[in-house]
Amino acid sequence: QLQLQESGPGLVKPSETLSLTCTVSGDSISSRSYYWGWIRQPPGKGLEWMGGLYYTGSTYSNPSLKSRVTISMDTSTNQFSLKLSSVTAADTAVYYCVTDFWSGYPRFDSWGQGTLVSVSS
Amino acid sequence: DIQMTQSPSSLSASVGDRVTITCRASQILNNYLSWYQQRPGKAPKLLIYGASNLQSGVPSRFSGSGSGRDFTLTISSLQPEDCATYYCQQSFSNPRTFGQGTRVEMK
Numbered sequence: 068q069l070q071l072q073e074s075g076p077g078l079v080k081p082s083e084t085l086s087l088t089c090t091v092s093g094d095s096i097s098s099r100s101y102y103w104g105w106i107r108q109p110p111g112k113g114l115e116w117m118g119g120l121y122y123t124g125s126t127y128s129n130p131s132l133k134s135r136v137t138i139s140m141d142t143s144t145n146q147f148s149l150k151l152s153s154v155t156a157a158d159t160a161v162y163y164c165v166t167d168f169w170s171g172y173p174r175f176d177s178w179g180q181g182t183l184v185s186v187s188s
Numbered sequence: 189d190i191q192m193t194q195s196p197s198s199l200s201a202s203v204g205d206r207v208t209i210t211c212r213a214s215q216i217l218n219n220y221l222s223w224y225q226q227r228p229g230k231a232p233k234l235l236i237y238g239a240s241n242l243q244s245g246v247p248s249r250f251s252g253s254g255s256g257r258d259f260t261l262t263i264s265s266l267q268p269e270d271c272a273t274y275y276c277q278q279s280f281s282n283p284r285t286f287g288q289g290t291r292v293e294m295k
Binding site: 113171178180 | 189219220222224230231232233234237238239241243275277279282283284285286287288289
């Protein structure tokens with residue numbers, strides 16, 4: 068059974084870069100079945116899709132985040148990562164890593180438990 | 189971006205009630221529509237994909253229907269564990285977008 072686990076600092080200072088890692092177990096990150104993605108949820112608010120990447124290295128991201136998002140993978144550790152630059156308080160959220168099953172009707176079928184990242188000085 | 193609008197924003201129902209949540213997209217989705225359940229303090233969980241396909245392991249009291257721009261999530265007999273917020277989400281085009289959520293509470 069595929070499982071995802073986010074890790075990273077819970078507090079980031081404004082203007083700095085938020086960095087999170089998602090460890091994948093139960094399948095290879097080189098699987099052709101999935102994109103590997105990130106979704107966030109500000110406290111008390113709804114869900115925002117941030118972007119994802121495929122095992123080939125191709126990536127896609129939400130234009131609302133402009134060029135602040137970088138998603139990458141490390142096949143040697145079976146992990147993928149999120150970097151969000153120039154953070155502000157508006158980036159305070161629970162960040163989820165997800166599998167984006169793309170075949171047929173795409174859907175986010177596995178989720179990590181989420182990790183809260185606060186942006187504050 | 190495709191805008192997703194859910195209604196109602198919240199509802200209160202009794203155990204055993206039939207509950208219906210609607211989701212309207214700003215453009216036709218060709219059934220690229222999923223539903224998720226988020227219990228308090230937990231990650232969302234996929235319930236329905238392709239507008240009407242039940243995800244493995246999800247109780248059969250959950251069902252999805254609709255086409256074009258209008259979609260519905262139905263809980264045929266509400267159970268206490270169904271207290272949660274429900275989100276629709278489109279995968280027709282990037283960026284993927286979610287509805288604002290519908291909170292379901294027990295009366």
